[in-house]
Amino acid sequence: MKTMTYVEALRDGMRFEMNKDPNVYLAGEDVGIFGGCFGQTAGLYQEFGPERVIDTPITETAIIGHAVGAAASGLRPIVEIMFIDFTGVCMDEILNQATKMRYMFGGKAKVPMVIRTPCGAGVGAAAQHSQSLEAFFTHIPGIKVVMPSVAADARGLMIAAIRDDNPVMYIEHKGLLGVEGEVPEGDVVVPLGKADIKKEGSDVTIVAWSAMVGKAMNAAASLEKEGISAEVLDPRTLKPLDIDSILSSVAKTGKLVIVHEANKTGGFGGEIAALVADQGFDYLNAPIKRVTAPDSPVPFSPVLEKAYVPGEEKIIAAVKELFA
Amino acid sequence: MATVGIIANPASGKDIRRLVSYGTVFDNQEKVNIVRRIILGLSAVGVARILYMPDYYGIVPQALDGLKQEDKVSLEVERADIELTADQQDSLNAAIFMRESGVGCIVTLGGDGTNRMVAKGCGNIPLLPVSTGTNNVFPGMIEGTVAGMAAGVVALGIADGPPAVMPSKKLVIYKNGQPVDIALIDAVTLRDRFVGARAIWETERLLQAVVTRGEPHNIGIASVVGNIEPVIPESDEGMALEFGGEGRSVLSPIAPGLIVKVGVKGHKKIMIGDEVRIIRKPCIIALDGEREVEVKEDEEACIKLTFDGPRVVDVRGVLHERVKKWAGERSEG
Amino acid sequence: MEVTKETLLGFYETMVTIRTFEEKAMELFAAGYIPGFVHLYIGEEAVATGVCANLTERDFITSTHRGHGHLIAKGGKIDLMMAELMGKVTGYCKGKGGSMHIADVDLGILGANGIVGAGQPIAAGAAFACKYKKQDNVCVCFFGDGASNRGTFHEALNLASIFKLPVIYVCENNLYGISNCQRDHMNVSDISDRAASYGIPGVSVDGNDVMAVYEAAAEAVKRARKGEGPSMIECKTWRHRGHFEGDPGIYKNAKEQEAWIKKDPIIKLEKKLVEYEYAAEDELNAIKDAAKERIEAAVEFAKNSPDPEPEDVLRDVYAD
Ligand SMILES: Cc1ncc(C[n+]2csc(CCOP(=O)(O)OP(=O)(O)O)c2C)c(N)n1
Ligand SMILES: [Mg+2]
Numbered sequence: 001m002k003t004m005t006y007v008e009a010l011r012d013g014m015r016f017e018m019n020k021d022p023n024v025y026l027a028g029e030d031v032g033i034f035g036g037c038f039g040q041t042a043g044l045y046q047e048f049g050p051e052r053v054i055d056t057p058i059t060e061t062a063i064i065g066h067a068v069g070a071a072a073s074g075l076r077p078i079v080e081i082m083f084i085d086f087t088g089v090c091m092d093e094i095l096n097q098a099t100k101m102r103y104m105f106g107g108k109a110k111v112p113m114v115i116r117t118p119c120g121a122g123v124g125a126a127a128q129h130s131q132s133l134e135a136f137f138t139h140i141p142g143i144k145v146v147m148p149s150v151a152a153d154a155r156g157l158m159i160a161a162i163r164d165d166n167p168v169m170y171i172e173h174k175g176l177l178g179v180e181g182e183v184p185e186g187d188v189v190v191p192l193g194k195a196d197i198k199k200e201g202s203d204v205t206i207v208a209w210s211a212m213v214g215k216a217m218n219a220a221a222s223l224e225k226e227g228i229s230a231e232v233l234d235p236r237t238l239k240p241l242d243i244d245s246i247l248s249s250v251a252k253t254g255k256l257v258i259v260h261e262a263n264k265t266g267g268f269g270g271e272i273a274a275l276v277a278d279q280g281f282d283y284l285n286a287p288i289k290r291v292t293a294p295d296s297p298v299p300f301s302p303v304l305e306k307a308y309v310p311g312e313e314k315i316i317a318a319v320k321e322l323f324a
Numbered sequence: 325m326a327t328v329g330i331i332a333n334p335a336s337g338k339d340i341r342r343l344v345s346y347g348t349v350f351d352n353q354e355k356v357n358i359v360r361r362i363i364l365g366l367s368a369v370g371v372a373r374i375l376y377m378p379d380y381y382g383i384v385p386q387a388l389d390g391l392k393q394e395d396k397v398s399l400e401v402e403r404a405d406i407e408l409t410a411d412q413q414d415s416l417n418a419a420i421f422m423r424e425s426g427v428g429c430i431v432t433l434g435g436d437g438t439n440r441m442v443a444k445g446c447g448n449i450p451l452l453p454v455s456t457g458t459n460n461v462f463p464g465m466i467e468g469t470v471a472g473m474a475a476g477v478v479a480l481g482i483a484d485g486p487p488a489v490m491p492s493k494k495l496v497i498y499k500n501g502q503p504v505d506i507a508l509i510d511a512v513t514l515r516d517r518f519v520g521a522r523a524i525w526e527t528e529r530l531l532q533a534v535v536t537r538g539e540p541h542n543i544g545i546a547s548v549v550g551n552i553e554p555v556i557p558e559s560d561e562g563m564a565l566e567f568g569g570e571g572r573s574v575l576s577p578i579a580p581g582l583i584v585k586v587g588v589k590g591h592k593k594i595m596i597g598d599e600v601r602i603i604r605k606p607c608i609i610a611l612d613g614e615r616e617v618e619v620k621e622d623e624e625a626c627i628k629l630t631f632d633g634p635r636v637v638d639v640r641g642v643l644h645e646r647v648k649k650w651a652g653e654r655s656e657g
Numbered sequence: 658m659e660v661t662k663e664t665l666l667g668f669y670e671t672m673v674t675i676r677t678f679e680e681k682a683m684e685l686f687a688a689g690y691i692p693g694f695v696h697l698y699i700g701e702e703a704v705a706t707g708v709c710a711n712l713t714e715r716d717f718i719t720s721t722h723r724g725h726g727h728l729i730a731k732g733g734k735i736d737l738m739m740a741e742l743m744g745k746v747t748g749y750c751k752g753k754g755g756s757m758h759i760a761d762v763d764l765g766i767l768g769a770n771g772i773v774g775a776g777q778p779i780a781a782g783a784a785f786a787c788k789y790k791k792q793d794n795v796c797v798c799f800f801g802d803g804a805s806n807r808g809t810f811h812e813a814l815n816l817a818s819i820f821k822l823p824v825i826y827v828c829e830n831n832l833y834g835i836s837n838c839q840r841d842h843m844n845v846s847d848i849s850d851r852a853a854s855y856g857i858p859g860v861s862v863d864g865n866d867v868m869a870v871y872e873a874a875a876e877a878v879k880r881a882r883k884g885e886g887p888s889m890i891e892c893k894t895w896r897h898r899g900h901f902e903g904d905p906g907i908y909k910n911a912k913e914q915e916a917w918i919k920k921d922p923i924i925k926l927e928k929k930l931v932e933y934e935y936a937a938e939d940e941l942n943a944i945k946d947a948a949k950e951r952i953e954a955a956v957e958f959a960k961n962s963p964d965p966e967p968e969d970v971l972r973d974v975y976a977d
Contacts, residue, residue, distance in 0.1 A: 033908050034836035057806035057842040058773050058834050086772065089807070124692030124744070126755045128771030296974045299965075301744030301752030302692050307967035334846045338861035342849075343876045343888055349859075351850040380832070380839065381846030409916055410893070411863070517933065518660060520868040526658070620933070 002185055007040055007177040009151035010116075010170075013158025014041075014078060016187070018048055021076060024162055027054040028063060028080030028116075037082050038118060038177050060086050064093035064115065071113040072101060076162060081117040083129045084171060087136070098167040099142030112165045114158075119147075120173040120211055120261060121298045121309050130298035130305075132210070132262035137169045138239045138271065144168045144192055145238040149213035151181030153236055156190025164192060173211040173261075195242035197249070201231035204319055205249040207272060208259040209235055212310065216259055219315035228319060238268055246272065247280045254285040255322045259315055264292040286322040291315050326479040327373040328366055329404075329422035329449070331415055331442055332359055332383040333434035333456075341459070344525045346581035350456045352381050355433050358454060358468040359387035362431055365472020367397040371479055375427055377418035378403045380410055383433075412441045419445030428479030429637060431471060435460045436544075436612035440508050443494065443634040450478050450489045452637040459543040459580050459613070461509045466639055474639040477646050487641035493536035493562065493596070494633030497609060497617055498626050507611040508634075510535040510545045511627045516608040519615045525579050527586050530567040531604045534594070534627040538563060544613055547576040548586050553593070562629040564600045566590045599628045658872050662935045668710065668867045669930060670944050672702040672923050675726045677948040678735055681956060682725065682742060682756075686902045690960070691742045693755050698726035700865075700897035703922035704829050705730035707870025708797055708890075711878040717765040717783040717796035719776030722757050723829075723896070724769030727799050732764050736955040745962035752965040753973065765794075773834075774807030776800060777826070781817045784824035784887070795823040795881040797874075803834020805848050814855040814887070823881035825874065826852070826889040829864065835900045836908040852889035864892025865922040895920070 004012065018024045026044060028036075032055040035042030045053040056063050060081055067077040081087055087094060094115070101109045121130035137145045146161055146168055148154040154172065161168040190196075198213055199220050208216035213234045220230040233249050235242055250256050256276055258269035269290040276288060291310045299305055332355050341347035366374065376384040388401060404425075406417040415434070419442040422430055431452045432442050439453050439462045452475045453463030477483050495507040512524060513531040524530075524545070537557045538549025549555055549563050551574045568589035577583045594600060602609070602625040609617040609625070619625045679697045686695045698705070701723070709718070709730035720727040728738060733749075741748030742756050749759050760768035767783060770776050780798030787794045804810060805828060817824050828848045832839045845851060852859025862869040870892055877888040895917035899906040906914075930936045936944075 030835045030837060032836070037835075055837055055841065057837065058803045059806050059808075061808050089772065089774075089809075124755065125694060126757055126771065127753075128757070129694070294971055296971050297753075299753045299970055300693065300750070300755035300758070301746075301965050303744070303964040303967065304752060304970050307970050335861065338847050338849055338859075338891075340860050340862065340873050340876060342858045343860050343873065343880070343890075349850070349853040351853065352846050353844075353850075379846070382840060386844070407912060407916070516658075518868040518929070519866070520658065520660075520872040522869065 001182045003180055004151050004183045005177065006151045006154045006179050006181065007038065009155035009181070009183045010158050010172060011040060011042070011044065013155040015044065015047070017159055017162040018052065023074065024076045024078065025052040025054065026078045026080070027056055027067070029056055029058055029082050031055060031080050036080065038174060040116070040172070041080070060090035061093060064090040065097065067113045068093060068098045068101065068111060071111045072109050076112045078114045078116055078162065081115060084117040084119040084133050085128050085131050087117065087133065094137070094143065095140055099140050103142060110165045111167050114161045114168050114170050116170045116172065118174045119171050120175050121305055122175045124300060124302060124305065126300040127297040132260065134171055134238055135262060135266055135268045138268050142167065144240065145171065146192065146236065147171045147210040147238060148236060149176065149210055149234050151179065152183045153190050153196070155183050156188055157192070157236060160189045160192050163189070171210065175211045190236065192237045193240035193242055194237070195233055195235045195245035197231060198234050199230070199232040201229040201253065203229045203253055204255040204257060204322060205231050205233055205246070205253045206257045206259060206315065206319070207233050207235065207246060209238065210261065212259040212261055215310065215312050216315055219312045219319070222312065222316055223319055228323060230319060241272070243275050243279070246276065247283070250276055250280050251283040254283055256284065257289045257291060257315065257318050257322070259291040259310060261293055261309060263295045264290060265295050267292055289318040289322065291318045325372045326370070326476070327375055327427045328371050328475050328479045329427040329430035330359060330362065330374060330376040330384055331418050331430060331432045331434070331438070332377065332379070333415055333438040334379045334381045334383060339523045341523050341525060341579050345579040347459065348580060352383060355383050355456055356386045356390065358433060358456070359384055360391060361468030362472035362475070363387060363397060363399070364395060365469045366476045367399055369473050369476035369480065371399060371476040373400040373402065375402050375404055375422055375425060377414060378406070378408060379414065380408065412437065415441035416445045423447045423449050428481070429475045431475045432463065434463070436462045436509055437614045439463060440506065440612045443508055444506060446634055448635060450635045450637045452478070452639070461537070461542045461544060461546050462612070470639055470643065474637055474642040477642050478637050482649060483642045483645040487638060488645045489635050490558070490638055491631060492557065492633035492636050493629060493631050495534055495536060496628045496630055497611070498628065499617070499619065500624050505611055505617055509537060509612050512545050512610045513602055513604065513607040514610060514615065516615065517606060517618065519608065519618070522614045524610050524613060524615065525582060527578065527584055530586065531607055532567065532602065533565040534562060534600045534629065536562050536629065536633070543577050543580065545578060547578065548574050548588065551576050552588065552591055560596045560631060562594045564592045564594050594629055596629055596631050599626045601626045658875065660868065664710070665926070665930060665935060668706050668871070669926055669941070670948070671706045671730055672867065672926065673945050674735070674948045674951070675702045675705065675729045676923055677945070677952050678725060678729060681952050683898070683902060685742070685956070691756070692744060693757070695756050695902045696723040696900065697896070697898045697902065698723050700917070700921065701829055701831060701894045702726055703867035703870055704827065704864045704892045704894060705799070707867045708827050708874040710871055711874045712797065714764055715794040717767055717780070717794070719767045719780040719783070719796070719798045720769040721776060721799055721801060721804070722769060722771055722773070723801070724759060725756070728759055728761065728766055731766050733759070733761050733766060735952060736958040739955040740959040740962050743959045744964065745959055746965040746969070747958070747962040751969065774800065774804040774809040777804070777809045777813035778816070780824050781813045781822055784817065784822035785820060787823050793882045795825060795878055797825045797827055799827050799829060801834060802828065802830040802832065802839050802848060803837065803842065805851060806843060814852065814857060817887040818855045818857050821884070821886040823884070824887045825877045825881055826887065827874070828889065828891040829894060830891050831894050831896045833896070833909070847891060849889055849891040857887050857889055859889040859891065861891040861893060864894030865920045865925060867922060867926055
């Protein structure tokens with residue numbers, strides 16, 4: 001075990017695989033000497049050189065498109081999109097190329113690539129640099145979606161994502177990059193599709209991912225003082241989703257609150273709610289609640305942004321509603 | 325060791341004349357291509373070393389990089405050690421560097437403007453100008469391959485002096501008695517105060533001009549002279565013009581696709597050593613087509629014709645000379 | 658081209674206003690008054706100034722993440738800009754947009770943009786509307802060297818060309834896209850060369866010489882107004898600061914930086930003004946002081962303005 005920040009951990013995951021597999025390379029805007037907009041790739045250029053840590057022009061379409069071609073031809077690219085918001089300009093390469101190639105070719109192609117990209121509000125970056133777009137990608141068959149919430153998962157999921165033979169969307173939250181945690185060293189993988197109980201509890205299940213896990217943990221701590229024992233479950237991977245773990249938790253608690261930073265309509269919380277309603281209806285003794293951002297773009301002003309991002313108070317309020 | 329300098333100006337052929345007339349579009353990829361042909365020409369005649377002007381784009385390194393495997397040359401290639409300024413100063417600094425390191429010939433890629441800057445620094449080193457600018461009089465349209473061969477022959481000392489290497493005229497601009505700049509073809513004064521977008525295209529702003537040469541097939545202000553009374557490059561005379569609506573009107577191609585009537589109030593042949601005073605001030609003096617020198621109301625300025633312009637390689641003359649020498653050697657041997 | 662003393666002094670005032678605004682923004686960002694990202698225009702003032710001097714309120718512009726200068730040159734109000742930078746409800750976008758999204762639609766400013774290269778087709782669209790309505794107004798699209806690698810650039814230029822739209826593409830080539838030097842991100846040294854592939858005339862000018870920019874833009878705007886179609890002007894310039902505030906710019910060569918700082922567009926113009934006795938040094942100082950005063954007033958206005966109310970989050974998502 002070693003204490004590392006989330007960003008160091010995800011970087012260490014990339015480094016580990018790059019050392020192990022010469023077919024793994026990293027490409028994106030300013031990932032070289034600049035080290036990434038939030039320092040995610042700092043030092044990798046010096047360590048692996050310009051052949052494996054490649055600065056590209058501002059050309060998201062070609063960044064993703066070239067990765068599809070390279071992956072289909074035997075390499076394992078990690079490509080960075082500087083902000084998840086910019087996936088809008090390379091959506092065809094994700095939607096119609098990376099995720100469809102294998103299926104359309106009758107299973108004859110493999111597209112092992114990782115798209116690494118930061119999401120999330122909270123840094124005053126406004127509507128085009130702050131979104132949480134995971135639901136866009138969970139809706140596309142053919143790509144896996146990973147959203148770590150702590151340093152250890154950031155590393156373990158990175159290694160698993162690189163080793164996976166499918167396109168994987170690895171979504172890191174800007175607000176978590178500097179958060180420290182204990183991280184196992186060496187060849188330790190966090191398997192894709194395996195949820196993690198971040199805190200055990202008996203009265204209510206809070207499903208949260210990415211930056212919302214921390215908020216759910218704080219909310220659970222407050223609720224504990226008021227006599228409500230909340231279980232915090234982090235799916236870690238949204239697709240494939242570990243629905244069994246969610247169902248067994250709900251079977252134990254009988255109540256479910258889902259928390260995500262993305263806005264509500266069409267958000268992935270709706271999918272989880274539907275699955276639980278379908279497969280775990282009998283376990284429930286209260287309605288399923290969702291705590292999400294409102295259906296608006298992310299506003300700039302700190303006052304508005306604070307009102308936009310779901311906070312502990314909202315989680316606590318939603319839980320309490322179930323006990324009223 | 326025979327060394328040839330290469331100064332390829334990445335900025336030539338981009339000025340406002342592409343907007344106000346139909347100036348040539350000369351992209352840098354083509355300059356790279358021309359440099360490749362020049363290098364192969366140099367290599368073929370036995371030049372051992374190239375010294376080149378660095379630039380932001382890397383014209384010469386890209387040229388070398390793109391040579392086919394079987395064409396890879398064994399020449400030694402060195403970058404002139406100058407601080408880049410990304411403007412025309414680079415051409416001057418490179419020329420000075422090349423002169424000081426004793427190259428045998430300098431090949432330039434650019435227009436009149438580029439050659440003017442190189443001429444300021446190259447001293448006695450022969451220039452071989454290859455045209456890549458918008459509208460030029462000084463450099464000719466010449467195939468890079470033979471230009472490279474000719475430059476090589478000059479650098480190897482096989483040909484020198486007329487008709488292979490020709491002297492040229494130039495104009496020296498004086499302000500308050502001090503020489504401040506030069507022109508190879510023409511110095512034109514304009515009713516303007518600012519250098520601005522540099523080129524000349526508004527004829528109503530023309531005041532005076534002095535030219536080293538002017539023929540009817542030229543483009544630019546030299547063509548006005550050419551259409552009145554041609555002055556050839558080899559003669560020891562130049563011409564002074566005064567513009568204005570009252571005089572004759574001379575239909576001239578002053579920019580690509582821009583053929584206009586230019587009003588000329590008076591013209592006068594001048595001889596080597598003559599000075600022409602700038603009478604209408606304030607003004608801007610455009611040198612070889614680019615607005616350069618600002619002259620204020622109270623400044624004295626004049627333009628002097630001399631014959632100590634750069635020595636210029638005549639590709640045709642050089643290669644004929646070489647064949648003649650070969651023939652001589654064969655009959656001796 | 659005839660340029661009067663008044664025109665030049667006007668340029669000076671605009672450039673000084675932009676510089677002073679940016680220096681203030683730098684200070685306020687460091688002091689924590691401005692959240693988010695701030696991309697400063699210091700060193701590039703001659704471009705926006707020289708270009709926008711050819712436009713009227715009826716003309717459009719699209720701007721970029723580095724947009725404060727474009728706004729000021731197009732007549733944007735600095736108090737509303739400053740308030741927006743601080744996220745106040747009195748700001749141009751009621752605190753919803755911030756530095757990267759300031760707009761003034763009434764002045765034809767179709768917004769700064771957080772997506773590099775997004776303005777290029779939008780500008781074609783605004784120009785399309787001008788042409789469709791048979792008016793002689795035009796649109797200017799500002800964009801960076803880095804942005805010219807986006808597909809939007811190529812698609813927009815092609816569209817503008819075949820539709821013969823009254824749009825002027827103004828490339829602010831400051832030789833870097835974040836840490837990526839132009840020679841590493843494209844194999845073309847003059848971005849104006851790219852215009853030729855789309856049948857559009859392209860020119861390159863010294864972007865630190867406001868006169869050169871002004872003159873080239875005047876010709877391009879004239880062309881567009883006459884219905885002769887799009888053009889492109891590449892302005893070679895340099896950003897003095899990091900990509901955004903907080904970026905120390907280690908990827909830049911110190912000597913290069915020094916050489917370019919010497920070519921500061923404001924100092925260049927100042928020298929001319931003094932040399933031509935268009936203004937004495939104290940008159941120039943007076944212009945600077947006046948700009949400072951206006952900007953201080955804008956800062957006061959912004960600081961004293963209220964924040965938006967939390968319920969504003971859901972306002973303006975849709976038109977009613
Ligand atoms: C589509 C997209 N990709 C990447 C970015 C991140 N980004 C913001 S500014 C910038 C550099 C832009 O360079 P350039 O166009 O030259 O403008 P400059 O910053 O130099 O003014 C980048 C990569 C973005 N905002 N949008
Ligand atoms: Mg740039």
